[in-house]
Amino acid sequence: MAPNAAPIEADQPVVVTGSRLARRGFTAPTPVTVVDAEELKLSGTQNVETLLNQNPQFIGSQNNGPTANTVPGGTATLNLRGFGAQRNLVLVNGRRFAISGTDGTTDINTIPAALLKRTEVVTGGSSAVYGSDAITGVVNFIMRDDFDGVEVSTQKRWDGHTATPTYTVDLTLGGNFADGKGNAVVSLDYLNRGSITRGERGGYAFYSLSDGCVTSASWSDDKPGTPQSVPSGQTCVGAGGRMGLVSGGSGDIPAGRFFGIPTYGSAQSNPGLDAALLAAGLQSAGARGFTFDGAQARPALTPKDDYNLGPENYLIIPQTRWMANTFIHYDFNEKVTAYLEAHFSNNVVNMQLAPTNINGNFLLNVNNPHLSSQMQEVLRQLDMRETGPQSITQGTLTYSTTPNDGLAVLGIGRRLLEVGDRFNSSERNVFRTAFGIRGNLGNASDNFLRDLNYDLYYSYARTQNTDSQRGSASRSRYAQALLSQNGQAPVLDVFGADSISAAGAAAIAINSTNVQTAQQQVVVANLSGEAFDLPAGPVDFNAGFEWRHNEARYTPDTFLSSGDVSGFNAAKPTGGSVAVKEVYGEVRAPILADLPFARRLNVNGAFRYSEYDLKGVGGVWTYSLGAEWSLNRSITFRSQFQHAIRAPNVGELYGGQSLQFASATDPCSSRAPSAQQTVAVRTLCEATGVPSAAVFGTGVxxxxxxxxxxxxxxxxxxxxxxxxxxxxxxxxxxVPGLAVAIDWYSIELDGAIAPLGGGLQNTLNLCYTIIADANSEFCKAITRSNTTGEITSPNYVVTTNANTGGIKTSGIDVDGRYTFRTDWGLFDGGSRFDLGAIWTYTDEFTGTPVQALPHLKNYCVGAYGPTCGQPIPQWKGVSRITWKNGPLTLSLRDRYIGKVTIDRYLLPKRAGGTAPALESLTRPVIEGQHYFDLSFAYQLPAHVEIYGGVQNIADKDPPVVGSSQANANTWAATYDVEGRVFFLGAKVNF
Incomplete structure (x- = not known):
């Protein structure tokens, strides 16, 4: 990695990301971190986002990248400073690239590692220079667009636990033509990544783990312990146990779980139902309901009966990618150079999940022949105690029941193993082209507007993604198949394991498809040069016009759009466009030069006026102001202020309602921390629809x-x-060879576009533990079952987009390099040592879910968990030491992720509230993690280079957590989940 601290004292001006002005042999006023081609090779990079996400400026993106076994998914994005992928701008050669869908982000899968010259990362809002989206900064991929020759490279990567390979093959051809007036580069790239399931990885990934009280002797870092019962009035520790990991799983199980019936002897029951429950052996069944062992019904137990979702799920999702890139330019004369960029890629990324479940209230015939006579009597008693007409909706089907009509309502949660694993194949085709002319217009006069350069181009990009899904079930077909048709036995027998026949599975199984398309058009006219002279030198300027048009559409099939699906998230169609016209300008003025304590003092400024065709936006200004003061050749100070905006994307504006599922904790359930199970929360739970007897129970x-x-x-x-x-x-x-940059940054975002309350967990927290008002908009957004209190269909928790929240972060970046030489070496010529490090200290990361309630903040620095999300350590860094001697290069890299503490403890503590005791939480603290990587490169004769290495030399497992996990019992987008990984590659140049 090459730090931005290294000075550039070149004769020719160089354009560095963060400004459209060529810098004249000095460091840019905006911090820029550079990742060069050498770092790509020594880290074994095959997917660019993997390397960048290891850098300290980035936070893991949970629903993107190789560990994102989520639908929708299949993309790789960058989350700069933890503000989300939609709030940083991705460029290729300084120009906007293709957008991947309705969220307007760029899929980094479309960036070829083999063609990269370097990557430049700019901190802070750059909207005045580049337009919307650059809230947290810009990532600019600089391609090799002037290659001459033939280069073939290949690489294999595999993990030590499963030996699952990833292959890449890259071919790059380029050369000059027309007596050197033109150059053409063509690059062809192929990648094939194998899949790893959690079952194949084993160890920490195999089980579905959650928090629980376990005996100390049975506690383990990666296996469920033996549950320890806690007597009433005691804590886990007081009962002789400790908080640890238990098998969490799903309560919807292959044998079926049946619920929603009054408990034996309760006020909600009656003598007839009590007698039927006793005869069926269900007198001890509680809120969790009952299940079957063969034909015999029995109370459902947790965690004994819970279904382990882990083994079938992908830990690493498979990917196959073909990509072609072309760069051509031709110099007609010094005033006109025509250029063309073209890209096409085909990405197929697959996801696999455990078999789907169906959960909800359904009608059953009281004389269902798949049930024993005792169970038929239970249903008959339920039918008799109905209190009037009752409507039930499942998918597209709505049906009703009345007392004594031969139909009974029963809650059913069934894991449909007979339908098979859920499988989604996401195929994304991306086409993008940019063509234009550029050149030097000379001088308008000797004193004004000199060395004028222009650039005029048009770019067009189109992305189409098709998700093909199998393993889902139709809710309406499921409901129909449970009932007798024309006096025949119901097709579906859900009472017991392996009870669903092939005909029953075929009757409910469905395949689904959705298609997403996105188009982006950009026209830019740019003029730059020297405006006039000041005593200290020329004033550089840049000005231009830009027009952008983004259009996106999401089209689900009828199963998905109607909601008649269980297995993949239902969604409504989305479609719309965003267009903007912009004028912009930038200037840099030298104030002092070549004076004592002022070798150079420059000020700079930029503005952009944007006119959107959106009634919520209209016309907006962005601007920046900065300075760069070089005392001498050894010390330079720099500072910048930037006001940036992000216009809403198509999905945020026109997204149809969609149902998503995510890990969260219901404050009214037994999963809520014991410290939060208060009388006040109980009262709210009852006021929002949880039956008194069910509050803080397992059935919620x-x-x-x-x-x-x-x-x-x-x-x-x-x-x-x-x-x-x-x-x-x-x-x-x-100290020759030493360069160090230290930069403080502060980014504050207002009017963050987000769902109500800032998300699912925040909305639940706002309802029950923060605002604590049953009439608040947050409580009214929650739909519950009136029998069990469970958050349930059809709406679950409803949120809508708004400019609702705020985010603020600040910290210090340290970026350094030291290079020195020695006479010692295995080969002639001595040795060169390169020491490089990029570290970030995050001083603050604060989310304000609802800016109308500014006193309610989530102080998330140094935290992880259901509210703060991915770990946000105070310290994160990457360091590398490289030894070069003749044809040999050896390099050792250290990746460090600092200590974090669970937000369930930190947030109430920092807010001045009552925090739960650390010992009452499972894995409350994740200690700092070091990952060491060793790599080599060796230059053979005939322009052949071999390289390879080992990542995570110590084969360190990721930290294992329980209920606070994101997936696979850990935070897979932050920590290494594969263990020790090997890579070996070769490159040949002709």
């Missing part, structure tokens, strides 16, 4: 995931942010 939340319905809002306005940076660059003349 039988599964770790909860449904959430979200949707777009065409009136959403723009997000706004202010970024401040101040730093110093040290290149001491008395």
């Amino acid at each position: 939340q039988p599964n770790t995931i909860i449904g959430n319905t979200i949707g777009g809002n065409p009136n959403v306005g723009e997000e706004q942010s202010d970024t401040y940076t101040f730093g110093a660059v040290f290149t001491p003349s008395f």
Whole structure:
């Protein structure tokens, strides 16, 4: 990695990301971190986002990348500073690239590692220079567009536990033509990544783990312990146990779980039902209901009966990618150069999940022949005690029942193993082209508008993604198949394991498809040069016009759009466009030069006015102001202020309502921390529809995931942010080869576009533990079953987009390099040692879910968990030491992720509330993690280079957590989940 601290004293001006002005042999005023081609090779990079996400400026993206076994998915994005992938801008050669869908982000899968010259990462809002989306910064991929020759490279990567390979083959051809006036480069790239399931990985990944009280002797880092019962009035520790990991699983099980019946002897029951329950052996069944052992019904137990979702799920999702890139330019003369960029890629990324479940209230014939006579009597008693007409909706089917009509209502949670694993194949085709002309127009006069350069181009990009899904079930067909048709036995027998026949599975199984398309058009006209002279030098300027048009559409099939599906998330169609016209300008003025304590003092400024065709946005200004003061060749100070905006994307504006499921904790359930199971919360739970007897019981939340319905809002306005940076660059003349940059940054975002309350878990928390008002909009967004209190269909928790929240972060980036030589070496010529490090200290990361309630904040720095999400350590860094001697290169890299503490403890503590005791939480602290990687490169004769290495030399497992996990019992987008990984590659140049 090459730090931005290294000074550039070149004769020719160089354009560095963060400004459209060519810098003249000095460090840019905006911090820029550079990752070069050497780092790509030594880290064994095959997917670019994997390397960048290891850098400290980035936070893992849970639903993107190789560990994202989620639908929708299949993309790889970058989450700069933890603000989300939609809030940083991705460029290729300084131009916008293809958008991947309705969220307007760029799929980094479309960036070929073999063609990369370097990657430049700019901190802070750059909307004045580049337009919307650059809230947290810009990532600019610089391609080799002037290659001459033939290069073939290949690489294999595999993990030590399963030996699952990833192969890449890259061919790059380029050369000059027309006596050197033109150059053409063509690159062809192939990648094939194998899949790893959690069952294949084993160890920490095999089980579905959650928090629980276990005996100390049985506690393990990666296996469920033996549950320890806690007597009433005692804590886990007081009962002789400790908080640890238990098998969490799902309460919807292969034998079926049946619930919603009054408990034996309760006030909700009656003598006839009590007698029927006793005869059926269900007198001890509780809120969790009952299941079957063969034909015999018995009370359902947890965790004994819970279904382990882990083994079938992908830990690493498979990917096959073909890609072609072309860069051509031709110099007609010094004033006109024509150029063309073209890209096509085909990505197929698959996801696999455990078999689907169906959960809800259904009608059953009281004389169902698949049941024993005792169970038929239970249903007959349920039918008799009905109190009037009752409607039930499942998918597209609505039906009703009345007392004594031969139909009984029963809650059913069934895992449909007979339908098979859920499988989604996401195929994404991306086409993008940009063509234009550029050149030098010379001088308008000797004193004004000199060395004028222009660039005029048009780009068009189109992405189409098709998700093909199998393993789902139709809710309406399921409901129909449970009932007798024309006096025949119901097709579906859900009472016991392996009871569903092939005909029954075929009757309910469905395949589904959705298609997403996105198009982006950009026209840019740019003029730059020297405006006039000041005593200290010329004033550089840049000005231009930009037009952009983004259009996206999401089209689900009828199963998905109607909601008649269980297995993959239902969704409504989405479609719309966003267009903007912009004018912009940028200037840099030298104030002092070549004076004592002022070798150089420059100020710079930029503006952009954007006119959107959105009623919630209209016309907006962005601007920046900065300075760069070089005392001498050893010390330079720099500072920048930037006001940036992000206009809403198509999904945020026009997204149809869709149902998503995510891990969350219902404060009214037994999964809520014991410290939060208060009288006040109980009262709220009852006021929002949880039966008194069910509050804090297991039946309120039988599964770790909860449904959430979200949707777009065409009136959403723009997000706004202010970024401040101040730093110093040290290149001491008395230590040749040393360059260090230290930069403080502060980014504050207002009007963050987000679902109500900032998300599912936040909405639940706001309802029950923060605002604590049953009449609040947050409590009214929650739909519950009136019999069990469970958050249930059809709406679950409803949120809608709004400019609702705020995010603020600040910290310090340290970026350094030291190079020195020695005479020692295995080969002639001595040795060169390169020491490089990029570290970030995050001082603050604060989320304000609802800015109308500014005192309610989530102080998430140094935290992880259901509210704060991915771990946000205070310290994160990457360091590398490289030894080069003749043809040999050896390099050791250290990746460090700092200590984090669970937000369930930190958030109430920092808010001045009562925090639960650490010992009452499972894995409350994740200690700092070091991952060491060793790599080599060796240059053979005939332009052949071999390279390879070992990542995670110590084969360290990721930290294992329980209920606070994101997936696979850990935070897979942050920590290494594969263990020790090997890679070996070769490159040949002709």
